[in-house]
Amino acid sequence: MDYSQFLVMHREIALLAVFLVVFLYDIFMPKRALGATSWVAVGAFALFTAYSFLMPGTNETAFAGMYVSSGACAAIKNILNVGVLIVLIQATKWADSDLQIMRRGEFYELLLITLFGMYLMISGRHFLIFLIGLETASLPLAAMVAFDKQRYESHEAAVKYMLTAVFSSAIFMMGLSFVYGLTGTLYFSGIADKLSEASPLLICALAFVIAGIGFKLSLVPFHLWTADVYQGAPTSVTAYFSVISKGAAAFAFMVVLAQCFGAFYADVWEWMLYALIILTITVGNIFAIRQKNMKRFLAFSSISQAGYIMLGVEADSAVGLTALMFYVLVYIFSNLAAFGVIGAIENKTGKVEMTDYNGLSRTNPWLAFAMMLAMFSLAGIPPFAGFFSKFFIFTGCLSQGSVAIYILVLIALINTIISLYYYLLVVKAMYISPEEPQIANFRSACPERIGLWICVLGIIALGIVSFFYDSIYTAASTAGIFASL
């Protein structure tokens, strides 16, 4: 065996090195040095992010095609790295609090290992690697959800997440066994070669596979765990859940559908996805209107955002892939800004209800401002980044040109208007509501402010500076033909 092919997965190895640094620091350093654990984790990960940006994304394969490195894979990994870095910075305050200080090292270790699993999901081109990545990404997350040991909700959320996650992976593996029975191979390319016609078993297998990954992406009707888990989990973990794990799953979903089952787009899964996208966007929106708890509210908002992300899969082209990755990038900044504000307020006062935000602009104008930008960006109001990401994803879809896709985009547009209503409810509570402010003026911790500033800059710059979209497009189109990213 040629061991030099491990170098193809240099990003994964560097990430493992970061994990080992944090792990060994946490175990072997004397007690007085442990105060810096959070900053060791943030610093090591920042170095890794820079390394990942500087290394070019070359087209290489390793382990007989089980693992692939390409420009598109490198781009989505870089996007996820930026998100994880912001999550880590924002989490330091919570991780250093008295209740968590005993096990904050474990928090960073679990988080880095889930990211490693997502990397495998993104780059794996064999279903065994893909499945191991999927499990490595979802099992430690259950432990992270249960992290607030003294809070009852955290345990309830963990149980709900764990049981549904195992259930969904059982369904997913059943679908894989059907695919294996049909083709005799688990390589993505091999499956595409061997499948010749849309047999009933293939339709069954696709339904199972889509259901399995749909659980991870929380598409309706597989979304029932989302609201409870988002509400019960610690806010930093919820932020991680809603952007990073969703972004990785969306990319992996697209790769699986395009590479293994691309030939059956029109016959089998085009209509499955239509139904899923329409349901996801609409149900997510309608339920978000009724929510009073901010974390629950953002859970439903993230369900409907997942529907928009899936529109990029429907586009099925390099433009669609770019739009999907750009959407994930913008969504990372907008959602992390919202969670940053929620986390800062929760750390200080423990309040997470929407009515608690009444009159926030009078006591904490900067927090209210960041929250308002996040809401505008999520709703897609120009000139913020959210408008452009929605614009690109709709354009990518429309370039396909069938009547069905026009109707799909029309429904998505109508839903954008509905979503405007509930996003503005938060802005109304903060700026217009005449009631007495519930939250006194306070100064949030330094790392929280840094995280929020990065997010606000991202929300403003990503829409205006074309560099970001262009570089993602270059990375996506170097993949050559779309089916072999």
Next chain:
Amino acid sequence: MDINILYYLIPSLFMFCCGLYGFITRRNMIAILISLELMLNSVDINFAAFNRFMYNDQLEGMFFSLFAIGLAAAETALAIAIIINVFRVSENIDVDDVVKMKN
């Protein structure tokens, strides 16, 4: 008697459906976990049977089964740990009692 692939696939499908039924109807978390194990193990049987009867020249399905067994064990271990935590805080592992978050 000729033992063909159906003798494996039908019991495996039966196991999968039993697991599915148990997952939906059972109220005790350990019972739900057992149902999930049934579903995961039926997948292993499927892979082994497909490999043995249809693609006898390679071992991909067998290896997948081996990895799937390991993953199932990891999932169960974590699930039990979380269920024990729930038991510590609420003295009960009935899923009907773990619904305090709905507002």
